[in-house]
Amino acid sequence: MAAPTVPAPAPGPPSAEALHAAAVARNVRTVQMVWRRELIRLQRMPSRIISGLAQPLLFLLVMGAGLGSLIGDQGAGGVDYQVFLFPGILAMSVITSSLFGAVGIVWDREFGFLREMLVAPVSRTSLVLGKALGGGMVSVVQGVVLIVLAPLVGVDLTVGRVLALLGAMLLLAFALTSFGIVLASRMQRMESFQMVMALVLQPMIFLSGAVFPLENLPGWLAVLTRLNPATYGVDLCRRAVLPEATRLTIGDWVVPVWFDALVVLGMGSLFLAVAVRVFSRTE
Amino acid sequence: MDGLVRRFGEFTAVDGIGFSVEPGELFGFLGPNGAGKTTTISILCTLLNPTAGTARVAGYDVVRQRDRVRASIGLVFQEITLDDYLTAAENLRFHAVMYGVPAAELPGRMEPLLDMVGLRERADQQVRFFSGGMKRRLEIARGLLHTPRVLFLDEPTIGLDPQTRTHIWDYVDELRGREQTTMFLTTHYMDEAERCDRIAIIDRGRIVAIDTPDALKASVGADTVTLATNDDARAAEELRSAFSVEVEHRKGALELRVPDGEAFVPRIFDVLTVGVTSINVRRPSLDDVFLKYTGRDIRDAEAGASEQFASNAMIRAWRRG
Known part of the structure; x- marks a missing residue:
C-alpha cells in the first residue's frame, strides 16, 4: 500500500474559519461529554435511583390507596384517584430529580471540578446545555422506572401513550434542570440549596395539580396554580396517558396541549438563557 | 509562529505588577501567604478579570481573547x-x-x-479510590494532556513524596526541552525554586525582586569563602594585605566575605604562599533571599489553605473598591 503523496500543509497560523470550525466541534463534543458524564455518574451511583424512587412510590401506592378509598367512586378529574395520581407522580418525580440533579453543580463547585470546566476553552452555553440535557436525561431515566408501575394502579398504557409521556417528561426535565442550574449557580454552599428545595420545590409540586385536580378550587388557589409553570408540565404528562381525564382550564378556556408544551419549553429556554448568563458572571 | 514572545505586560491588578516571561522559560513565583500569587495566576488563567492593566499569555490578551488563552x-x-x-x-478524556x-x-x-505519573494500571479505576498523591499526579498529567504552550503550576508537588516529585520534574524538564513549553510555577520548595530560570518574589501585591536564582542570591550580598591552610595566621595576613578584606578565624578555619566567591578563589592561590588544605565557597541561599526581600522566613509562607482565603478576600476587596 503506497503512502499517499499529499504534501504536508505548510505550517502556519490556522485560518480564522478553521479555528472557528474547531471551536464549534469542540463545543458540540463538550455538550455530549457533559451529558454523558451525568449518565456515567448515575450509573456509578445506583443508590440515587433507589432513593429517588422512594418518595414517588410512597405517594403513589400509600397516599394513592389511602386517599383513593376516602374519595371512593367519585374519583378525581374524571378518573379513579390512583389513576389520576399516576401521571402527577411521574411529573413530581421528574421535577424533584431534575432539581436535585442540578445540585450537582454545587457539588462540582465544592469539589473543584466546576473550575476545571470553567477554565476550558469552551463556551458557557455548551457546559450549561450539556448539564441541562444530561441532568434532564437522568431524571427521565428515573421516571421511566415508575412507568412500569402503571398496570399496578390500573393505568392502561399503549406504545403511543408511553412515547407521548416520555416526550412530556423530557420537556419537563429539561425545563426544571435549567431552572435548577440557575438556582445552583447562585448558590455557594450545599445548605442554601436545601433551603431552596424546601421553599421552591415543595410549593411548586403542591401547586401543580400533581396530587389533586385543579377544578373548583378557591379563587386564590386557582390563581396560584395557573401561575405555576409546573402546572402545565403536569397537565402535559396527564394528557399523554389519560386523554379521558378532565382538562386543565384557565377561567373558561380549555388549555390546549400545544399551550402546555409551549409554557414548559418557554420556561426551559428562558432559564437556560439565564443560566448561561449567570454562569458567565460567576467568574 | 516562531519568535512568539509571551508577555505578561503591565497590569495593576494586584498592585501594579508587570513582567514578561520568555518562551520555554521556567518561571517561579515565590511569596508569603496572601501576597497575591494565586490571584495573579487566576488573572493570567482568565479566571479573574484584572481591575486595571492588561496581560497577555501566549500572545493573547487575557480579557479580550479569553478562549485563545485558555486553549494555550x-x-x-x-x-x-x-x-x-x-x-x-475518563477524566483525561x-x-x-x-x-x-x-x-x-x-x-x-x-x-x-x-x-x-505511574497511574497506567489505575487508568480505569474511579478517582474516588485514589490517594491524595495519586490525584495530584493525575492532575499534572491532565494539565499536560493538550500540550499547552504555557503550563501554570500552583504548588504542584505539594504533599507528594520525593520520588514522585523527582519523577514529575524529570518529565517537566523533558517537556520543556522538547516542546518549548513555558512553565509558570508557584512553589515553596526551595529546591524547586532553584530549578527556575528566573524567580519573581512577590509581597503585598508587588514584585519586590525578579531575576535568576543566582543573581538574586548575589543581590543578598557576599559569598562566604572558607579555607583551611597550613598556617592560618600567615594566610590571614597575606589575604588582608592583598585584598583589604576582613578575615575571621572561625572554627579552626578562615572565613571571608567577598562579592563573587567563585572568581575570587583562583586569586587566593596567586597570593598565598602557604599550602591550602581545603577551600569552600558558600553562596547565599534562596532562604536568605526570601528573608531579605519580604522580611519573613519562607517557612512562614508555606502554602496552606490560608493563602487561598487571603487572596479571595483580596479579590472581594477589589470588586468592592
Whole structure:
C-alpha cells in the first residue's frame, strides 16, 4: 500500500474559519461529554435511583390507596384517584430529580471540578446545555422506572401513550434542570440549596395539580396554580396517558396541549438563557 | 509562529505588577501567604478579570481573547479538580474533549502521561479510590494532556513524596526541552525554586525582586569563602594585605566575605604562599533571599489553605473598591 503523496500543509497560523470550525466541534463534543458524564455518574451511583424512587412510590401506592378509598367512586378529574395520581407522580418525580440533579453543580463547585470546566476553552452555553440535557436525561431515566408501575394502579398504557409521556417528561426535565442550574449557580454552599428545595420545590409540586385536580378550587388557589409553570408540565404528562381525564382550564378556556408544551419549553429556554448568563458572571 | 514572545505586560491588578516571561522559560513565583500569587495566576488563567492593566499569555490578551488563552494554557491547581466518580481515563478524556485534542491522538498522548505519573494500571479505576498523591499526579498529567504552550503550576508537588516529585520534574524538564513549553510555577520548595530560570518574589501585591536564582542570591550580598591552610595566621595576613578584606578565624578555619566567591578563589592561590588544605565557597541561599526581600522566613509562607482565603478576600476587596 503506497503512502499517499499529499504534501504536508505548510505550517502556519490556522485560518480564522478553521479555528472557528474547531471551536464549534469542540463545543458540540463538550455538550455530549457533559451529558454523558451525568449518565456515567448515575450509573456509578445506583443508590440515587433507589432513593429517588422512594418518595414517588410512597405517594403513589400509600397516599394513592389511602386517599383513593376516602374519595371512593367519585374519583378525581374524571378518573379513579390512583389513576389520576399516576401521571402527577411521574411529573413530581421528574421535577424533584431534575432539581436535585442540578445540585450537582454545587457539588462540582465544592469539589473543584466546576473550575476545571470553567477554565476550558469552551463556551458557557455548551457546559450549561450539556448539564441541562444530561441532568434532564437522568431524571427521565428515573421516571421511566415508575412507568412500569402503571398496570399496578390500573393505568392502561399503549406504545403511543408511553412515547407521548416520555416526550412530556423530557420537556419537563429539561425545563426544571435549567431552572435548577440557575438556582445552583447562585448558590455557594450545599445548605442554601436545601433551603431552596424546601421553599421552591415543595410549593411548586403542591401547586401543580400533581396530587389533586385543579377544578373548583378557591379563587386564590386557582390563581396560584395557573401561575405555576409546573402546572402545565403536569397537565402535559396527564394528557399523554389519560386523554379521558378532565382538562386543565384557565377561567373558561380549555388549555390546549400545544399551550402546555409551549409554557414548559418557554420556561426551559428562558432559564437556560439565564443560566448561561449567570454562569458567565460567576467568574 | 516562531519568535512568539509571551508577555505578561503591565497590569495593576494586584498592585501594579508587570513582567514578561520568555518562551520555554521556567518561571517561579515565590511569596508569603496572601501576597497575591494565586490571584495573579487566576488573572493570567482568565479566571479573574484584572481591575486595571492588561496581560497577555501566549500572545493573547487575557480579557479580550479569553478562549485563545485558555486553549494555550494548562493548569494544575492547588486544590483537586477531578471528578471523583469518573475513572482516571475518563477524566483525561473529558479534558481532551474540552481542549479539542483529536480522538485519534488521545491514546498516544494519554499512555506516556499515565506512565509518567505511574497511574497506567489505575487508568480505569474511579478517582474516588485514589490517594491524595495519586490525584495530584493525575492532575499534572491532565494539565499536560493538550500540550499547552504555557503550563501554570500552583504548588504542584505539594504533599507528594520525593520520588514522585523527582519523577514529575524529570518529565517537566523533558517537556520543556522538547516542546518549548513555558512553565509558570508557584512553589515553596526551595529546591524547586532553584530549578527556575528566573524567580519573581512577590509581597503585598508587588514584585519586590525578579531575576535568576543566582543573581538574586548575589543581590543578598557576599559569598562566604572558607579555607583551611597550613598556617592560618600567615594566610590571614597575606589575604588582608592583598585584598583589604576582613578575615575571621572561625572554627579552626578562615572565613571571608567577598562579592563573587567563585572568581575570587583562583586569586587566593596567586597570593598565598602557604599550602591550602581545603577551600569552600558558600553562596547565599534562596532562604536568605526570601528573608531579605519580604522580611519573613519562607517557612512562614508555606502554602496552606490560608493563602487561598487571603487572596479571595483580596479579590472581594477589589470588586468592592
